[in-house]
Amino acid sequence: MSDQLILDICTNMQALPLISIITTYYNSVQLGDFVRSSMNCLLNQTYSNIEFICVNDGSTDPTLDDLEYFAKQDSRIKIYTKENQRYAQYSKAYGQDKATGEFIFLFDHDDLIDLDTIEKCYQTFLAHPELDIVSPIVITKFTDGKIKNTHNIYQSDLKKFEFKKFTGSQIMKDTVGRYDNHIRGLYRKNVFKSHSYRFTEPLLNGDEIVERLILEEARFVGSCDAVYTHYIHSDSSSKLISPKKIDFVRTDYLLRKLFQEKGIYDNRHPIFEFTAYKNLVNAIKIFHHFSKDMSAEEYSKQMIRLQGSYVELDKKTVISQFKGFAKVYNAFLLSSFSLLFTFYKYKK
Incomplete structure (x- = not known):
């Protein structure tokens, strides 16, 4: 590789804004080897200028060992270990505090994204600068591969992708009583950090309150044809009686x-x-x-x-x-x- 080509690649990376991907991990190895599965799709993103904010939420299994293994191979990985506080809102808030990117993406450890998801989200921001959030297509699947539903912000059969755009306030209105929309998006930093996930009281689903408040801050939310696959695990902690x-x-x-x-x-x-x-x-x-x-x-x-x-x-x-x-x-x-x-x- 020529010196000029190396210089061009480095210059291009510097021109790209930093994107933070926040992932929280709690006993992720024990629950399904999710450190490896998540890292396989995150570290191979076609968009390169990423910091991976990995919050180890007091895991008691080898989760931290797996994270450290990957961190030795990729300097973009930043591991933060905190005491488990029984509620996921605190680990999300921890990652929210540590993220320094111009754009921020919140990722669940047991989900997957296509390798071009971050790049497509960013390119959509460039094409539509009025957007504050860009959401990929969200496909919700059971672990046996059966698809529950597909959302292009709102539920869609997706025979053909169409760009969609809605105000953040409209999307918030359509969460009253139930979520008529499903967003797993790339957020502008100022919007994502406008309300802390460290909600005023511990609640199993306190993030639903914070998420709605953040949505209200967005001028517009748009979609792109990248894919985020959200999995429903029947044995996950969220499904167990508690x-x-x-x-x-x-x-x-x-x-x-x-x-x-x-x-x-x-x-x-x-x-x-x-x-x-x-x-x-x-x-x-x-x-x-x-x-x-x-x-x-x-x-x-x-x-x-x-x-x-x-x-x-x-x-x-x-x-x-x-x-x-x-x-x-x-x-x-x-x-x-x-x-x-x-x-x-x-x-x-």
């Missing part, structure tokens, strides 16, 4: 107030309230499953959460979405918290 899932009712409580403050609750409040009702029922079931093992303090805390969720629930709107016997049945259950709580204590 008392932390009672957090969902607290998140609904906070989101309802947030959406009301933003003036975006009313148009989709039937969707929101129906989802909140389902989350409340599931939380009550989980509470009964784990209540015998709870300390007095934890028992009281969770009871307050459940009761607060019931009080704030728009029960009239929920009941109106049922028909026939189901309407009578659910109206009866919702007539008092004590009845709802006791019913699901004994119902199998």
